[in-house]
Amino acid sequence: MSLFETMEKDDYEEVLFCQDKSSGLKAIVAIHDTTLGPALGGSRMWTYASEEAALEDALRLAKGMTYKNAVSGLNLGGGKAVIIGNPKTDKSEALFRAFGRYIQGLGGRYITAEDVGTTTEDMDLIYQETDYVTGVSPSFGSSGNPSPATAYGVYQGIKAAAGEAFGSDSLEGRVVAVQGVGSVANRLCQYLSEEGAKLVVTDIDKEAVRRAVESFGAVAVDPADIYSADCDIYAPCALGATLNDDTIPLLKARVIAGSANNQLKESRHGDRLHELGIVYAPDYVINAGGVINIADELSGYNQERAYKKIAEIRSSIASIFEISRRERIPSYVAADRLAEDRIMRMKNVRSTFVQNGLHSLSRRKTSAH
Numbered sequence: 001m002s003l004f005e006t007m008e009k010d011d012y013e014e015v016l017f018c019q020d021k022s023s024g025l026k027a028i029v030a031i032h033d034t035t036l037g038p039a040l041g042g043s044r045m046w047t048y049a050s051e052e053a054a055l056e057d058a059l060r061l062a063k064g065m066t067y068k069n070a071v072s073g074l075n076l077g078g079g080k081a082v083i084i085g086n087p088k089t090d091k092s093e094a095l096f097r098a099f100g101r102y103i104q105g106l107g108g109r110y111i112t113a114e115d116v117g118t119t120t121e122d123m124d125l126i127y128q129e130t131d132y133v134t135g136v137s138p139s140f141g142s143s144g145n146p147s148p149a150t151a152y153g154v155y156q157g158i159k160a161a162a163g164e165a166f167g168s169d170s171l172e173g174r175v176v177a178v179q180g181v182g183s184v185a186n187r188l189c190q191y192l193s194e195e196g197a198k199l200v201v202t203d204i205d206k207e208a209v210r211r212a213v214e215s216f217g218a219v220a221v222d223p224a225d226i227y228s229a230d231c232d233i234y235a236p237c238a239l240g241a242t243l244n245d246d247t248i249p250l251l252k253a254r255v256i257a258g259s260a261n262n263q264l265k266e267s268r269h270g271d272r273l274h275e276l277g278i279v280y281a282p283d284y285v286i287n288a289g290g291v292i293n294i295a296d297e298l299s300g301y302n303q304e305r306a307y308k309k310i311a312e313i314r315s316s317i318a319s320i321f322e323i324s325r326r327e328r329i330p331s332y333v334a335a336d337r338l339a340e341d342r343i344m345r346m347k348n349v350r351s352t353f354v355q356n357g358l359h360s361l362s363r364r365k366t367s368a369h
Ligand SMILES: NC(=O)C1=CN([C@@H]2O[C@H](COP(=O)(O)OP(=O)(O)OC[C@H]3O[C@@H](n4cnc5c(N)ncnc54)[C@H](O)[C@@H]3O)[C@@H](O)[C@H]2O)C=CC1
Pocket: 114, 115, 116, 117, 146, 147, 148, 150, 179, 180, 181, 182, 183, 184, 185, 202, 203, 204, 205, 208, 223, 237, 238, 239, 240, 259, 260, 261, 287, 288, 290, 291
């Protein structure tokens, strides 16, 4: 399929390829849909196997953000960026500032933030070149790292999913298998262990595993063994597409609820989970805490207000399960319908919120202390 055919299939608005020889920047910004407002979504830095794999990731992630922002009630569209490179060795001030200039060039159609492989410090560098970045250090009046907010929302969503599957949202004594114990999952494990859940963890980074074992008394397993782990809840918190033909037959969990984006390799895998009676918390609903937190910056960041909204993820997930049960449809279909309905309803509405929000971002620099 040609690039334009691919874009047309899921109706992407824009794809920007960014190249800067002196800093080594190679990045792709994908803007999926701006019906609800400017596209907001993070920038991922990863060592992709090929440029095609990077493009595919950018496109899938951007579309996910359209649905996530819509279902979360935000006046924002969906976009995402990927930077091709090793986050451990290829970062530099020049690279992020060059990337920031490309984002500035989009004039506010896309606003960035952290994702896998990028940090608050990286956002601070991008901020040198553009106002269209969130998740910048709190000293700039920004909201900082979104991962704790994401973890809080995932924790709320796990409780809703436990209620659906087990008839009780208590996690005491429940075994949760966590795949990837990075920024989000590390905080999530803290919530889970404080409530008395038992943790099984894995990561390709040995240091991350060691931290989880030491901090939370987690049991470590090899990355390939996480799917078949004896557990009540599987929490995918690494990369996407881990729910596929190879892994679903191995699962013992009755609940799948985690932070990773794009967990279903294909939509038919969501159908399969439904047939098997596995309670699946749709990824872009349960992991919206981070984007809800950074989106609050468009109104002048207020942490209390943001966390209040993030806590609503619990009832959103519960109502998606209710629709799924009532209409006998997979939970991911119920979520997609809610998101698509909102976008359709808002197609002809023009909002002043967005312009006000962008002004709020540019005011931060003058009011920073
Ligand atoms: N950080 C945030 O606020 C948000 C993150 N997400 C998603 O949640 C997931 C985790 O994000 P972060 O914690 O920020 O990233 P992170 O990079 O801090 O953590 C991801 C962890 O997964 C591990 N990992 C990668 N491949 C693995 C594999 N095959 N098996 C086991 N472990 C593996 C990495 O070594 C790393 O420790 C990503 O899919 C991200 O897109 C979604 C919404 C917001």
